[in-house]
Amino acid sequence: MSITNKLQTVFQTVFEDDTIVLTPEMTADDIEDWDSLMYIQLVVAVESAFDLHFTTAEITNLKNVGDFITLITEKTHD
Amino acid sequence: MLELQKRLTTFDEKKADLNQLLSLSRLIKKTDISNDKNRKQLRIAVLGSKNTQFFVKTLEVLLIKDGYIPEIYEGEYDSITFEILDATSGLYHFSPDYVIILPDYRDIKAYPPLLATKEVVEQWISHQKDYYFNLWKKITKHLQCEILHANFVLPLDRVLGQLEMSVPYSKQTTLAYLNLQLMEDKPAHVHLIDLDSLSNAVGKIAWFDEKNYYLNKSSYNLAYLPLVARQFLHKINGLNGKVKKVLVLDLDNTLWGGVIGDDGPKGINLDPFDAVGEAYLAFQTYVLELKNSGIILAVCSKNDEAVAKSGFTENPNIILKLTDIACFIANWNNKADNLKTIAQTLNVGLDSLVFFDDNPAERAIVQDFLPEVTVIDVPADPAYYRYALAEAQCFERLELTREDLERNGSYLANTIRLEQEKSFINYDEYLQSLKMIGVAKELESSDVQRFAQLTNKSNQFNVRTIRYSVANLENLLANTTHRLLSIKLQDCFSDYGLIACIVLEKRGTVCFIENWLMSCRVLKRNVEDFTLKKIVAIAQDFGTTTIEGEYIPSAKNSLVKNLYSDLGFTEIRENYYQLLVTDFQNRPIFIEEGEIKNEHYK
Numbered sequence: 001m002s003i004t005n006k007l008q009t010v011f012q013t014v015f016e017d018d019t020i021v022l023t024p025e026m027t028a029d030d031i032e033d034w035d036s037l038m039y040i041q042l043v044v045a046v047e048s049a050f051d052l053h054f055t056t057a058e059i060t061n062l063k064n065v066g067d068f069i070t071l072i073t074e075k076t077h078d
Numbered sequence: 079m080l081e082l083q084k085r086l087t088t089f090d091e092k093k094a095d096l097n098q099l100l101s102l103s104r105l106i107k108k109t110d111i112s113n114d115k116n117r118k119q120l121r122i123a124v125l126g127s128k129n130t131q132f133f134v135k136t137l138e139v140l141l142i143k144d145g146y147i148p149e150i151y152e153g154e155y156d157s158i159t160f161e162i163l164d165a166t167s168g169l170y171h172f173s174p175d176y177v178i179i180l181p182d183y184r185d186i187k188a189y190p191p192l193l194a195t196k197e198v199v200e201q202w203i204s205h206q207k208d209y210y211f212n213l214w215k216k217i218t219k220h221l222q223c224e225i226l227h228a229n230f231v232l233p234l235d236r237v238l239g240q241l242e243m244s245v246p247y248s249k250q251t252t253l254a255y256l257n258l259q260l261m262e263d264k265p266a267h268v269h270l271i272d273l274d275s276l277s278n279a280v281g282k283i284a285w286f287d288e289k290n291y292y293l294n295k296s297s298y299n300l301a302y303l304p305l306v307a308r309q310f311l312h313k314i315n316g317l318n319g320k321v322k323k324v325l326v327l328d329l330d331n332t333l334w335g336g337v338i339g340d341d342g343p344k345g346i347n348l349d350p351f352d353a354v355g356e357a358y359l360a361f362q363t364y365v366l367e368l369k370n371s372g373i374i375l376a377v378c379s380k381n382d383e384a385v386a387k388s389g390f391t392e393n394p395n396i397i398l399k400l401t402d403i404a405c406f407i408a409n410w411n412n413k414a415d416n417l418k419t420i421a422q423t424l425n426v427g428l429d430s431l432v433f434f435d436d437n438p439a440e441r442a443i444v445q446d447f448l449p450e451v452t453v454i455d456v457p458a459d460p461a462y463y464r465y466a467l468a469e470a471q472c473f474e475r476l477e478l479t480r481e482d483l484e485r486n487g488s489y490l491a492n493t494i495r496l497e498q499e500k501s502f503i504n505y506d507e508y509l510q511s512l513k514m515i516g517v518a519k520e521l522e523s524s525d526v527q528r529f530a531q532l533t534n535k536s537n538q539f540n541v542r543t544i545r546y547s548v549a550n551l552e553n554l555l556a557n558t559t560h561r562l563l564s565i566k567l568q569d570c571f572s573d574y575g576l577i578a579c580i581v582l583e584k585r586g587t588v589c590f591i592e593n594w595l596m597s598c599r600v601l602k603r604n605v606e607d608f609t610l611k612k613i614v615a616i617a618q619d620f621g622t623t624t625i626e627g628e629y630i631p632s633a634k635n636s637l638v639k640n641l642y643s644d645l646g647f648t649e650i651r652e653n654y655y656q657l658l659v660t661d662f663q664n665r666p667i668f669i670e671e672g673e674i675k676n677e678h679y680k
Contacts, residue, residue, distance in 0.1 A: 016101055037100075037131055040294050044096050056289045 003050075003072050007065070010049045014042050024066030050076060082109045086143050091304035096132075099304065103135040106142055117147045118318065123169050125153040125161050126180035129295040133180070136307040144311060144320075155295075162213045170220050176317075177217055178310055179227045181210075182297045183253060186230075194247040203252060207259045214268050222549045225268045226313055229257045231277045231298070234286055266527055266548040269476070271309050280305070312474040319534040319545055322452060322472040323426050325368060326417060328435035329379040329386055329408070333365075333398065334358050335460070339385055343392035350395060357460040362397040364464045369402050372482030373473055376405040376420045378433075383408040413440050414447040425598035427537055427634055432472045434463075479528045481575040509604060509668035512569040516605070516669040518612040521562035521579075526551050528576045529564055533595060537634040540595040541627065541641060546581070559584045560592075561616050565609055567600055568674050574600055578609055582616055589617035591627040594641075601637075608669045610645050614662045622659070629653040 001009075008022045015033055028034040034042075046068070047053055052075045062068060082105055089102060111117065120141065124130050134152045141148040151172040153161045158179060161169040169177070190202045214225055232253050236242045242250035260270055277285040280302055287299035298306065315321070330337045335347030335354050348362075349355030369375050375398070379386050386408035390400045400406065405423045407416045413435070421428050429450040435441055436456050445453045452472050456463065475482070521529055526548055533546045546554075554560040565578035578596040582589055591613065596605060617625050627642050629635075630653070646663065647655035 014097060016104070036294070040132075040290070040300070041096055041100055044300060048095070054289075056292055059289070059293055 003069055003076070006049065007046065007068060007072065010045050011042070014038065014045050022065050024064065024069065026065040027063065046072070052076065079109055079111065079114075082106065082111070082142075089139075089143060091136075091140060091143075091308065094304060096300055096303070099136055099139060100132075102139050106138065111142065111147055114147065117145055120146050120148045120176065120314065121151075121172065121174040122148055122176045122178060122314075123151040123153065123161075123172055123174040124178045124180070125158045125169065126182075126297075127156050127158055127185045128180070128182045128291075128297045129155070130180060132296070132300055132303055133307060136303040137178075137310060140304070140307050140311045141314070144315065146314075146318075158213070162216050165220060169217075173221060175223050176314060177221070177223055177225050179213070179225065180297070181228065181230065183230045183233050186253075189249055189252055190247045192247055196246050199246045199252060199255075203256050203259055206256050210260060214265060218265070218267070218549065222547075222553060223267070224317055224547055224549070226271055226310055227260070227268055228271045228273045229260060231274045231285070232257075232282075234282050266477070266530075269313050271313065273306065273309065276302075276305060276309060308471070312471055313476070316474055316476045317534065317545075317547065319537065321430070321475060321535060322373075322432050323430040323535075324374045324376055324404075324420070324424060324432065325365065325467075325473075326376045326378050326420060326431055326433045327365065328437065328440065329377060329381065329389065331436045331460075332434060332456075332463075333362060334389060334393075334396070338389050339381060343388040346389055346393060348393055348395040354460065355395075357463070359395065359397060361460060361463040364467065366397055366402065368473065369398075370483070371473075371478065372475075374404045374424060374426075375402055376424065376431075377403050377407060378413055378416045378420060378435075379408045380410055380413075381408040412443065414444055417444060417448060417451060425538070425601065432470075434467065436460075476531060476534070477527055479531060479575075481528060484573060484575065506666070506668065512571070512603075512668070514567060514569045514603065514669040515672045515674065516608050517566040517568075517672065517674060518608070519564055519566075521551070521555065521564045523555075525564055525576055526555075529562070529579050532576065532579050532597065533593070536595040536597060537632070538598050538637045539601070540593070540632070540635050541591070541638050542593045542630045543632045543635060544581070544593045546593075554581065561620070563609070563612055563616065565596075565605065565612070566674060567603070567605060567669070573674060578605060580609060580613060582613065582620075584620045584622060585626075587621075587623050589613070589620050589622040589625045591625065594627065594638075598637075604667045604669055606641065606645060607665050607667045608671075610662070611664065611667070614659060617659050625657045625659065627655045627657075629655070 004022060008020065011020050011022060012018050015031060015038070020031065028039070043054065043059055050072055052072070054071065058071055062071070085102055085105060089098070091099075122137070124134050124137070126133070130152055134150050138148055138150055151168060151174060153169060158181065161167045186206070190199045210227070214227070217223065217225060230253050232250055236250065238245065238248050242248040245251065257274060264270065277298070285298050285302065287296060290296040290300065327333055335358055336345060338346050347355045348358055350359060365375065377386070387400060387406070390396055390398065405420050407420060409416070417428065417431060417433065421431060427450070428448055432452045432454065433441070433444050434454045434456060441453050441456070444451055452470070454466055454470050457466050530546055530548045530551055533544070537543070551562065554562060561582045563580040563582065564576050567574045567577050574597070577600050580594045581592040583592045594609070613625060627647060629639060629642065631639070642655035643649060646661070647657045650656045
């Protein structure tokens with residue numbers, strides 16, 4: 001499964017919405033229920049699904065779904 | 079509602095991740111459970127110095143799983159002091175039954191200076207301690223509630239290295255000392271929750287999650303939320319009378335290695351020089367410690383009784399003795415039926431039982447047929463039996479009383495008494511032979527804790543099932559319209575301590591029995607008649623002419639359905655009874671009124 005597809009599954013699970021389709025430009029404004037608590041939940045879920053850890057700075061710098069995908073790609077290809 | 083119930087039954091907080099937890103929390107928000115009559119309503123305020131949002135959601139899920147309807151007030155971020163000191167704060171508007179306080183070691187901004195003398199350190203500690211004692215006092219001034227206060231989780235930082243625990247002024251030493259000091263002279267309605275020991279059990283490196291602290295002010299790794307919330311849940315359960323009283327143990331491969339029917343009493347493995355034998359002995363030692371702290375032990379084994387008992391009488395290494403076991407059942411019947419017999423014999427509900435058996439099939443049968451019984455998930459290796467039992471945290475009690483320590487003696491004496499009962503033809507003659515002494519007194523301050531404990535634990539002989547906290551009772555004691563009557567009992571076998579609690583309210587010319595409850599250990603002993611005589615005396619002292627009592631049926635109190643009519647009351651409407659003081663007739667009672675004697679036993 002590609003990183004985007006896997007990330008999409010994580011988003012669908014966290015937001016309990018199977019209709020979510022990820023695009024790189026997508027931000028918190030595009031998904032209903034994406035508040036600060038959901039963001040924490042999302043980060044925990046992504047870290048666990050991809051078995052990696054983000055640094056504090058990486059998490060604060062994430063702006064959209066595209067950043068997420070780039071970061072995961074970098075971390076999984078190390 | 080159905081969807082929620084389905085999800086709750088399959089939800090295992092020990093295995094759930096944050097996603098499952100929060101998904102359930104959202105489902106709860108969408109489901110209306112307020113009409114569920116079987117659920118008890120709870121009002122809880124959570125005040126924390128760090129992020130409490132996830133904690134509140136987790137606690138809510140666990141409370142709903144355990145059958146409550148919680149309404150939770152979450153204080154503003156970092157507002158413990160503000161919410162408590164400002165009498166107009168949201169906390170006081172909300173008026174909770176429980177206040178949960180979650181401080182963090184990072185709240186402490188200044189520690190004693192390095193090389194500070196012992197006196198300076200002690201001053202610092204008493205200053206910190208006073209701060210929290212004052213907060214508790216302030217809450218209690220405005221609210222009648224129980225306070226659940228988390229202690230400080232000692233940080234990982236060890237600037238002084240090994241010196242941290244060698245000098246009085248280090249962060250580690252001062253915080254550890256402060257945690258201990260919070261216990262000293264603590265009011266009974268404040269309950270300390272030992273999160274520091276929880277963090278030790280988890281391991282502090284795993285416990286702390288610094289990244290999430292800086293990002294969202296989580297005091298600890300969110301993976302441990304259910305574990306943290308569970309500590310508070312146990313205490314709330316205890317305060318609501320949900321406590322386990324009896325540990326039911328299997329024998330073969332549970333208390334000893336091997337099968338006694340095949341290996342014989344000397345062949346079972348309790349060998350202190352064998353690694354496996356040692357593990358079984360360590361488990362027995364732990365079980366004995368539980369028994370000594372007031373947990374009742376029972377045996378439920380598929381064996382011939384004589385063979386099963388020979389393990390206790392003929393193996394020289396056994397630690398538990400037959401006299402430690404209040405109810406011993408060894409036969410070939412199914413264990414679900416046997417557990418029912420144990421509950422009946424010991425006069426407790428099935429939900430008071432904890433079942434420990436190495437055989438997964440027996441555990442499954444019990445769990446299936448008797449869902450009220452707590453079944454321990456016993457590991458394959460006996461070396462870990464102790465931990466499995468400890469980790470389940472079934473025996474979380476609110477406090478330890480003298481009665482707890484003596485209870486086992488009185489249950490055992492009960493068994494001997496039952497034997498004696500058989501040899502008397504006339505029951506009165508039997509009662510006379512017990513040489514019972516009863517002490518009826520208005521509740522004294524030294525007994526308040528035990529009185530509260532009994533009101534929270536008694537389910538069967540409890541006419542209206544009203545629970546009282548220590549704070550409630552102290553309030554009633556100060557109230558001239560209420561009288562609290564306590565009854566103690568002793569016989570030639572044992573001292574039962576405080577066994578009955580009665581709350582009376584003067585309502586004009588009526589003395590109303592707000593609640594009447596009694597420990598089931600003293601059923602059929604005339605204590606009811608003895609008590610009524612005292613109620614009549616108080617009614618006269620009140621200047622009232624009528625005594626009224628009500629029976630409120632619960633799932634467990636059918637035992638007292640006819641209590642009032644049996645005592646000569648008239649039912650004036652359904653479950654509501656009346657007795658004119660002038661109609662009271664003294665019946666023969668075989669309880670002598672007096673003082674508890676030390677040398678009363680045979």
